[in-house]
Amino acid sequence: MYKNPKNREKKNIIRTIFGFFLLGNSLFLFLSFFSFLFHWKNDQSQLDKLFDKEIRAENLLGKIGAILSHCFIFCGIGISAFFFPLLLFLTGLIILFGVRILRNKYQSIIYHFLFFSIWLPITFYMIIPENGILSGVFGFEIGNFLISLFGKVGLGFLVITSIILYSIIIFRITTPKLKNGIKKKIQYHHEDIGWIIKLWESLKKKFFNDRKTDLSIDHPPFFDKKEIKSSIINTPNPILFSYKSKNEDVISSYMSKKDLENNKKKIIHILNYYKIGIEKIKATIGPTITLYEIFPQVGVRISKIKNLEKEIALNLSALSIRIIAPIPGKGSIGIEIPNNKRSTVYMKNILNSEESFKKSYKMELPISLGKTVFNEIFMIDLAKMPHLLIAGSTGQGKSVGLNTMIIFLLYKKKPEDIKFILIDPKKVELSIYNKISKSYFAFLPNSINPIITNIHEVRDILNSLCKEMDNRYSLLERAMVRNIQEYNGQYEKKYHLPYIILIIDEFADLSLSFKKKQIEIYITRLAQLARAVGIHLIIATQRPSVDVITGLIKSNFTARIAFRVSSKIDSITILDRTGAEQLIGKGDLLFSNKNELIRLQCPFIDLSDIQKIVDFYGKNTFQKNGYFFLPEPDDR
Template sequence: MKKKIEIKTKNMYKNFQKKNPKMIKTIFGLFLLGNSIFLFLSFYSFIFHWKNDQSQLYSIFDKEIIAENLLGKMGAAVSHYFIHGGIGLSAFFLPISLFLMGLRIFFVKKKILKNSYQYIIYQLLFFSIWIPITFYLIFPKKGILSGIVGFEIGNFLISLFGKVGLGILLIISIFLYFILLFSSIKTKKIKNGIKKKIPSCNEEINAILKLCYNMVKKYFFKKKTHYIDEKITFLKKKPIINPIINPTYSLKSNNNNEDFSYMEEKYLEKNKKKIIKILNFYKIKVYNIKATIGPTITLYEIFPNVGVRVSKIKNLENEIALNLSALSIRIIAPIPGKGSIGIEIPNHHHTIVYMKNILESEKIFKKSHQMELPISLGKTVFNEIFMIDLAKMPHLLIAGSTGQGKSVGLNSMIVFLLYNKNSEEIKFILIDPKKVEFSIYNKISKSYFALLPNYIDPIITHLHEVIDVLNSLCKEMDNRYVILKKAMVRNIQEYNIKYEKKYHLPYIILIIDEFADLSLSFKKKEIEIYITRLSQLSRAVGIHLIIATQRPSVNVITGLIKSNFTARVSFKVSSKIDSITILDSTGAEKLIGRGDSLFYNKNELIRLQCPFIDINDIQKIINFYGQNNFTKKKYFFLPEPDAK
C-alpha cells in the first residue's frame, strides 16, 4: 500500500509539473527572492541592533518584549544563528546567492540554469568557510566577523599550521580558487549564457566583498562599539612621549590579554540562561538582561519589571552562585545611577591589566596633566582606566590580605607618579617595616626623597626612625603653614603659582607599607598622634599619606584615623568584619584576589582591577630615573626631629 501511494503521489507531481511548468518556476523564483530579502534585511539590521536583541532570543514568544531588528524577533533569531553562531559576516553571501538564483529562474534559459546554480553554490560554500577563517586570523577577538565556524576551524588550523602557516594556506587557496574560476569562465557555455545576460561571477564576488567591507568599515571603524557591552576602542593613537616624564624602555605586556576573549561568550550565554531560569523559578520577571565583560569579572545588569522587590533578588545570592558554579558572586542592588541590579561573576579567563597599557594611553596622558597628583588604580568592569587625584582625596588607606596585590598596587602608584611628576614637584617618604619592599627605590633617593638629616638609609625601616620622620614631617607641616601665612595664600597650589620663579614647594607623599606592625608596637599612641595630626592638617600644605595594612582590624585602623581617610582601597580580605572596617560595607571578602579591589570614596563603591607591573620593569624605570641627566639631583631634607 505504501509503495502504491508513493508511486501515485510521484505521478501526480510529474503530471502537475508537465501541465504547469511556468507556475512552479514562478513560485520557486518568488520563494527564493522573498527569502533573500528577508535574510538580507534581518542580517543588515542585526549589525546595528544585535547587542540589545540578543537578550530577547530566549523569550521569543513573550508579547511584552519587542525586538529592535527590522524583522522582529524572528529576524533577530535567524540572523543571530547565521552570523553570530554560524559563519559571521560571510552569511551575507546566502541572501545574495538566493537573490541571484531567483533572478536566473526568471531571466536565464533552462539549459544554463544547472551550471548557474552550481557556480553560485560553489562560491557560497567556498567563501562561507574562507572568509570566516580569514577574519578569525586577522581579528581573532571579534567574534561577530568570523562566527563560530571561523573560530572553531581557525583554532584547529592554527594548532596544525600556526598563524603564519594558516595565512600562507589562505593566500594559496584564494589564488587557486580564482585560477579555477577564470579557467571555467572561458568555456563556451558560460561565454554564451551567463556572461551575456548577467554580470560575471568575478563582478558578483567583488560586489559582495565590497558590501561586506563597507558594512564593517561603517559600523566598526567610525565609532566605538560594544562586544557583549564591552567597550573596545579601535585605531587607538599612541600618546606623545615626553622624554622627561616618559622614559623610553621596554615593559612586559600582552596586548592580546587586553582584548575581549571570544571563549568567554560561551559561558556568557550559559550564565544568562541560568540567571533567567533562576529568576523565573522564583517568579521574578525581568524585561532585559545585559552583560559587560571586564578584566576580572562580568557584570550582568538585570532590568526587573515594575513592582519587583530589590531585596527579593538580593536574597538569591547563594542560589545564583550555586547554579552558576561560581566561587563567589557580588550583587549590587541597585546599581547607582541606573535602573538595574548588578550581578558580578568572576570570569573563567582573567585579563591582566598591564601598567604599560595605562601609561601609553593618550587619553590618560592628557588627563593626568590636569591633576596635581594623578594615580591610576586600574580598570573598571567597563574596561575604562580609573584615575584619582591624591591631592583631592587627600589621603589613601589600603587594606588586603597577604598576596592579594597591596605591594603591587603601591608600586604602580609610585611608578605612575614618577611618570607624571619630576623631582622638583614631588618627594617621597617610604616607611618599610618589612625592610625589603621599597629597597628597589634607593637609586632615586637623592632626587625624589625627603630625607632626615644625618640618616644614612633613605628607606625608613626601624621604629625609632619612624618616630623621628613623623616628628620631622609634623614640623615641616608647621613651617609650611608659616610660609603660607606670610605669602597670604590658602594652600600650596596658590603659593606655587604666586612664587613659581622664587621657590617651589614640592608635594611630600608619605607611604607606609605595613601600618599594623607600627600600630601594634609599644610606641602605638605616639605614632597614632602623629598620623592623626598629619591626616587632619597636612592637605593644604601638600603633604599626603598612603597607608597600607594587611590587618584592617579596629585595633589597627582606629576610628580617629579612619575618619580622616575618606578614600580607601580594599583588596581581598578574610572576613566580612574586615570589609566593614575598611569600606563600611561588605563585599571585599568576596573579591577573587590577584589585584581585584574595591575603591570607596564619598559613599561610592567601584570595583577595579589593579594594574600589574613586574619587578624587572620597576628596576628599569628606577635605573632610568637614577641615571638621567635632566633630573636635578638635589637633596631635600626635613627639619631636625625633636631631641629625645
C-alpha cells in the same frame, strides 16, 4: 461548564490516531522521495503500468511511492517537496505531545515552507536548468516566465535580493548589528592569522636586525609627542618594555556568546522560580568579572533578589558572586560573576594609552588604579583624595598596587615636583627604590637609610614631617595664599615646594610598637592638616582590624582601597560595608570614596620592569640642589 469525560477521552483518542497518522505519512513520503532521487529514471517509464503485476518499481515504497514522488517532485516543486514530510512530522509532534517550542514557532515554519518552496525551484532552474528533479515543473514554468521578463541576469538579481530581504525580516538584521558582526568577523580573522604576523616579526628581527628597535631614548613608546614636549623629567624616558603591536590587556578571555546567553537564561530561570519578574537583562564583560544588569519589573522588592545570592551562585556554578542592589545611577541591579579565564591588565599598556594621558592631563598627582568592569581606565588625583588607606589579606595584590602607584607618579612628575618618604617595616617590599633616593626622596638630616625600616626611626620621620607641614603653613601665611598650588604659581622661581608622599607599607607593625599612641597622633595630625601644603599619605595594612585602623584614622581617610579580605568584619572595618570578602584576589579591588564604591582590576607590573625603571631614573635623573632634607626632629 461541565464537560463529559467520555467525550474528552474520545477526542484524545482521535487526536492521537491523527497524530500518528501524520507521523507515519511523513516517514512514508520522506522514504519515497529519498528513493526517488536514485531510481526515478527507471520508475518514470513504468508509471503507466501501475496495475501490471509483472512490473516492479525500484522505489523503496513501491509503485505508490514512485507515483507520489513523481507528482510531488518532478511534476511539482522539485527538491522543495522534502518540506512536505518535514511539515507533516512537526504537525504530528505538536498534535501528539504539544511541544511548546514547536507550537509557538509553527506559524513561522509555515512561512519558511512557503518561501523556500517557491525560491528553491526557481533558483535551481536558473543554476541547473537541465536537472528537472531539482526544480520540478513549477520551477521550470515560473523560471522560464521570469527569464522572459527580466532575463537571466535580472532573475539572478531578483533571487539574491529576495533572499537578502527574507534574511533581514527573519533575523531582524539592522545596520548596527551588521556593523558589529563585520567587526567581530574581522577581529576573528585577524586573531586567526596572528601566528603569521608573529612569525614575520621574529624573522624580521632575526635576519634584518632592525636597528630602529633601539628607538634611541629620544622617542619612548609610552607617551605621544605632546606629552614628550612637556617632558616629565629633564632627561628622556627609558624604553623599559618591549613594544608589541597587539595590546596585551585587551580582553583575550571574552566569554563566548553561548556562555553569556546560558548564564542569562540561568539567572532568569532562578528568578522566575522565585516569582521575580524582570524586563530585560544585559551583560558587560570586564577583565576579571562579567556584570549582568537586571532590570526588574515595577513592584519587585530589591531585597528579594539580594537574598538569593547563594542560590544564584549555585545555579551558575560560580565560586562567588556579588550583588549590587541597586547599581548607583541606574535603574538596575548588578550581579558580578567571575570570568572563567581572567585577563591581566598590564601597567605598561595603561601608561601607553591615550585615554590615560587625557584623564591625567589636568591632575596634580595622577594615579591609575586599574580598569573598571567596562574596560575603562580609572584615574584618581591623590591631591584631591587627599589621602589613601589600603587594606587586604596577604597575596591579594596590595604590594603590587603600591608599586603601580609609585611608578605612575614617577612617570608623571619631575624629581623637583615630588618627594617620597617610604616606611617599610618588612624591609624588603620597597627596598628596590633605593637607587632613586637622591632624586625622589625626602631625608632626615644625618640619616643613613633612605627607606625607613627601623620602627624606632618612624617617630622621628613623622615628627620631622609635622614640622615641615608647620613651616609650609608659615610660608603660605606670609605669601597670603591658601594652598601649595597657589604658592608655587606665585613663587615658582624663588622657592618651589614639592609634593611629599608618605607611604607606609605595613601600618599594623607600627601599631604594635611601644610608640603606638605617638605614631597615631602624628598620622592623625598629618591627615587632618597636611593636604593644603602638599603632603599626602598612603597607608597600607594586611590586618584591617579596629585596633590598627582606629576610628580617628578612618575619619580622616575618606578614600580607601580594599583588596580581598578574609571576613565580612574586615570588609566593614575598611569600607564600612561588606563586599571585600567576595573579591577573587590577584588585584581584584574595591575603591571607596565619599560613598561611591567601584570595583576595579589593579594593573600588574613585573618586578623586572620595576627594576628597569629604577635603574634608568637612578642613572639619568638629578636635582640641582641635591638632597631634599626635612627639618630636624624634636628630641622628645
